[in-house]
Amino acid sequence: MQAKHSLSSTLFIQFLFLAILFAISSCRTNSHTQLAEVIPDAPVYSDSTQWYVNNRNAAVDVFYIISTETGDYSSPTGVPCHFADTHNDSIRTFLYGEMIGVDSLLCSGFNYFSPYYRQCTLQTFTSDSLVSQRIPLALGDVQRAFAYYLSHYNHGRPFILAGFSQGAMAVVDLIKHMDSSTHKRMVAAYVLGWHVADSDITQTPFLLPAHDSADLGVTICYNSVRDNSCAIPMISNGNRFAINPVNWCTDATPATLVSPISHDTLTLTLDTTSLLIHIDGYTPTNYILPLIGREGNYHSLEISLYRHCLRRNFTLRANSFLNKQ
Numbered sequence: 001m002q003a004k005h006s007l008s009s010t011l012f013i014q015f016l017f018l019a020i021l022f023a024i025s026s027c028r029t030n031s032h033t034q035l036a037e038v039i040p041d042a043p044v045y046s047d048s049t050q051w052y053v054n055n056r057n058a059a060v061d062v063f064y065i066i067s068t069e070t071g072d073y074s075s076p077t078g079v080p081c082h083f084a085d086t087h088n089d090s091i092r093t094f095l096y097g098e099m100i101g102v103d104s105l106l107c108s109g110f111n112y113f114s115p116y117y118r119q120c121t122l123q124t125f126t127s128d129s130l131v132s133q134r135i136p137l138a139l140g141d142v143q144r145a146f147a148y149y150l151s152h153y154n155h156g157r158p159f160i161l162a163g164f165s166q167g168a169m170a171v172v173d174l175i176k177h178m179d180s181s182t183h184k185r186m187v188a189a190y191v192l193g194w195h196v197a198d199s200d201i202t203q204t205p206f207l208l209p210a211h212d213s214a215d216l217g218v219t220i221c222y223n224s225v226r227d228n229s230c231a232i233p234m235i236s237n238g239n240r241f242a243i244n245p246v247n248w249c250t251d252a253t254p255a256t257l258v259s260p261i262s263h264d265t266l267t268l269t270l271d272t273t274s275l276l277i278h279i280d281g282y283t284p285t286n287y288i289l290p291l292i293g294r295e296g297n298y299h300s301l302e303i304s305l306y307r308h309c310l311r312r313n314f315t316l317r318a319n320s321f322l323n324k325q
Contacts, residue, residue, distance in 0.1 A: 038075045040085035043116055043141060045148035050086055052099035053153070054112040060187060060318040061111040061159040063149055064102055065142055065167030067193070069094040072123045082124060082134055086116035095119075102164075105307045109315055110160070113153055115145035119166055125234060125292050135169065142170040143177060150182065158321050160314055161189040164303055165235075168194035168221075175219070176204045183217060187321045190310070191221040193302040195239035209241040213248035213313060214320045220245070220313075224268075224277040224305070230296030231276060232289075242275035244268060245306045248313070261304055 043050040070084040070091060085091050099114040118141050120134045163171040168191040175189055183206045196219060201207050210218040221241040225231050246255035246268050254269045259282065267280040279298060289300045298305065 036079075038079045038081040039137070040081065040083055040118055041087060042118070043086045043145070045115065045145050046152075050116045050145075052096060052103070052112070052114040052116075054103055054107075056109070056111055058109060058111045059157065059322060061113060061154060061157050062107045062314070063146065063159055063161050064099070064107070064112065064114045065117070065163035065170045066095055066098040066102075066114060066119070067163075067165035067167050068119060068122050068125070069098055070119055070121045072121045082121045082130075083118040083137060084116075084121070086118060092116065098164075102162075102303065105303065106162075106311045106314060108311075110318070111157070113149055115142065115149070117141035117145060117170075122291055125166075128234065131234070135166075138166065139170055139173045142174065146174050154185075156185070158185045158187050158318070158325075160187045160318065162192065163190070163194075164192045165194060165299065168192050172196060172200050172207070172219075175206050176200060178204070178206055180206075186217055188216060188317045189219045191219055191241070193223060193235065193299050194221070195223070195236050196221055196241040197238045198240060201240060207241075209250070210243045210248075211250055214316050216317065216321055216324065222270075222277050222302070223275075224279055224298040224302060226279060226282070226296035226298070228271065228274050228276060228278075230294055231274070232292060232294065232297055232299065234292070235299060236274075236276060239275045242270055242277070244270045244277060245309050245313070257306075257309070259305060260307060261301065 073081055075081060084095060095116055103112045117138055119138050120131070124130045124134050161171050161174060171189050171191050172194065188210065196207055208218045210220045219241055220243055221239065222243060222245050223236040223239065231237070243250050244255055246257045247253060250270065252269055252272055254267050257266045257268055259266055262282065262284045264281050264283050266282055269278045271278055282298070285295065287298060287300050288295060293299065303310065
């Protein structure tokens, strides 16, 4: 059991954000393709190949949305593509790597559902304007996947929403479109490595900040840095929600964590002004996100560093929800 967990942890860390280094030689084209770029065919969510599903016959589900695992690539004719092709096995390998890694690290006590979607490539996030142009396609896929999940997979069970980075953007978007009957079944939402802005809050009554380790229907959000100068503005600026994922405090009470990656003993403190988690004591330097990362910004570690804390908290909140029922 331990060996399996360690292998999955290693696979997850290896897959995370490595797609930017991988060149893909093919891309599907649909009838609406413009000469400037290729748009992959949309995933059809009645097709089981467009999902990673692990049904454990549990009382609670996890619906997880993966982060950015794709870099720009070209069609055979040299036309660029800026979205993941969910029908291309070479690209799916990277998407699947995160899906199975998160399932193993966080979700062993839950039913697990993760959709393939036409996520934007990492190069998209070098520009706010590129994000604005491209992200609606990715978010639209996730909206369709979530609707299919609710109609065909969920069967009325309570569920945890979780996403990392681009996937966390999609979690915020799902909550903004959520109705009250669905929100009543939402145990909690984990917006990992992204932010909740004023403009998000004004669009829905269901984006509620977490205040402790067991409150329900709330949104958990955090971003980890060495200090404020290491923040990536697109990821964390304007954030309104933050909680320390180790001690589950929303004040500056420090927490101690032994890193499961480097075994450093870390001190984590929530800066209540910037709403960033300050980490003191981390020594490795091989965590920097390609293209948009910077030294001292721990974005690529937001799941792997806190894996044990998140795993316990999923269980705690789920049990709290079930006991309340």
